[in-house]
Amino acid sequence: MGSADNGQCRGGSGITQTRTLGLSPVVSLISAACSPQREVYKVRGWREAQSPPSPADLRQGGVPGNCQLVSAAPAGTVAHAGARGGHDVAPMYKSSMAPRLSPRRARRYLFICTLCLSCTLLCYNLILRSQSSMNSPGEQSSRNSPGDHHLSCPLPPLVGSKKLLQKIPPCPHSASTAPPSSTPLTYPPSDLQGKDRTEPTPGTRTPSNPTEQPTSSPWNCTATPRYGQKSLPQAIIVGVKKGGTRAVLEFIRVHPQVRAMGTEPHFFDRNYERGLDWYRNLMPRSLEQQITVEKTPSYFVTRDAPRRIAYMSPRVKLIVVVRNPVTRAISDYTQTLSKKPDIPSFNELAFRNRTSGEVDTAWNAIRIGLYALHLQPWLSHFPISQMHFVSGERLIIDPAGEMARVQDFLGLKRLVNDKHFYFNKTKGFPCLKKPGGGGAPRCLGKSKGRTHVQINPEDIEQLRDFYRPHNIKFYETVGQDFHWE
C-alpha cells in the first residue's frame, strides 16, 4: 500500500502548500498562524484527518483517516515511497512542524500578520487619498463618462471649471435640497445683543462629519466634497433684490478661494430660529484658505438682519449690489407678473394717486429702492468700510472691472478677470467662459435678464423724480455716485 498512497498523499499536500504560498506570503502566513495544525495536515498529506494525531498515533506512525502514513511502513521503506523519503513521520512532525504548533508562536504570527495587514491597508488608503486629491478637475472630468456626473464634479483649485450658470443636475454629494440637520436649536432668535456671545464667529469651522452631506447649490458641484469643513460665511451678499446679486455670486465663486452656497438660505430673515448650527450646516465645505459666501437679497430690507448678522460676526464683509431703483422696481414687477399674471398694472401699484403722482411707498417694489433708508440700520452695526456697493449697471457693462473691486474688498487676489467673461449677444448679458477655452458658455438662467414689461415713460419720469433725493442721500452716505439721474 504504502508507496502509492504515500506518494499521492505527499504530492497532493505539496501542491496545496505551494498554491497557498503562491497567492501571497501574507495570506500564507496568516493561514499558517491562524490554523497551524491544519497546515501541518496539509503539508503532511493528512487532508482527510479530522483531528490532530494523538501522541500514540505519532508513536505508532499513524493518524486516523484513510491516508495511511509512511510511518505505517518501516523506516526503510519510506525512503522509497515518497519524494521526501528517508524520514520517519514522527520525527518529521516533531522537528519541522512542531514549532508551528506552539500556541505562543501561533499568536506571534497572528500578531505580526495582523500588523502587516493593517500597515498594508493603511498604505493603500494613503496612496488612494493622495491620488484623488492630486487629480485636477480637468483630469477628473476627462476620466469620467458624461453619465458620471457625481464623479466629474471637479475639485476646487482650478479657476473657471467650477460650476455652470445654467441649471445642471445636482451633484449627488451636494445637498442644496438636503433637509436641515436635526441639531437642536441652540441660538435664541432675538434680542441677543449685549448678552454673552457663546456662538462661534464666522470662520469657526464644523468638523467634517462623514455621514452628512455637504451643502451646495446645484451649480456648485465643485469641490472638496469630502475635504474641508463647514464654516459660517465671512462675506454675505445682502442685497438688493433684482440688483444683480446672482451674477455677483456666480462670478465671485469662480475664484478658487471662494466657496459659495448657491441657494438663498434666508437665515437672517425667515429661518433665524433654526440657529447658527443649522445655518452653518447649509454651507459648503471649505478649506482653511477659502472664504464662504452666501447671498440672500432680502436681508438688506430686513429690519433685524443687521443686528443678527453683527451678532454672528461683527467682522463679516457685506456686499450690496444696487441698481437704479426705477429699473429695479420694474424688474421686480416683471418677475411677480411672470408668476401671477392677474396682478394689477404697474402704475396702479406704484402710485397712490395717479393724478397727483403720489408714489405708494408701501408697495415693496417701490420701497426696496429707498436704499438710503434701508442702509441706516446697517450703519448702526457695521462701519461703512465693511460694506461694498456694486453697481448693477456697471456689472453688466464691465463685469471684470466690477469684480476686481469685489475681490479687492474681500482681500482676494484678482483672479477673476476679463479672461473669464464674454458678451453673449443672444442673452444680451455677459456670461462666463472657461479660461482654457473649451466648454459651453455659461450664462445666468432665463429668469435673469428678462424682457421688462413696457411702462409709460411719464410714469418712469415721475418715479425718477420721486427717487432722486433718496438716491442723492444714498450717494452721499456711501461716497459713490451711481449716476441714476
Ligand SMILES: Nc1ncnc2c1ncn2[C@@H]1O[C@H](COP(=O)(O)OS(=O)(=O)O)[C@@H](OP(=O)(O)O)[C@H]1O
Ligand atoms: N451677467 C448677467 N446675466 C444676467 N443678468 C444679469 C447679469 N448681470 C446682471 N444681471 C441682472 O441681474 C438681475 C437679477 O438680479 P438678481 O440676481 O439680484 O435677482 S434676484 O433678486 O436674485 O431675483 C437681472 O434683472 P432683469 O434684467 O430684470 O432680469 C439682470 O439685469
